[in-house]
Amino acid sequence: MERGEEQLALISVINTLAGRFPGRSRTDVEDAVCEEYSAFNAGPVRGLVPILVERAATKRLEGGLL
Incomplete structure (x- = not known):
């Protein structure tokens, strides 16, 4: 996996987890x-x-x- 692809995948992970944990701030998820x-x-x-x-x-x- 190329670094660019990896970064896009991590953004997807952040978006997924932000939806899964609506009670947590996006900053908490990103951290x-x-x-x-x-x-x-x-x-x-x-x-x-x-x-x-x-x-x-x-x-x-x-x-x-x-």
Whole structure:
């Protein structure tokens, strides 16, 4: 996955999670996605990064972490 494609996928993750968590601010959602992305950013295999970020950010938002 190219970096540009990855960035578009992460924007999609943010939009999805913002819809899934209407009680959370968009800033909270963006922060969760960015923090989780930083944990996966150094890996050489890029194709699954958006999916892994979405799962981790979902857990963070469900747990009220931020």
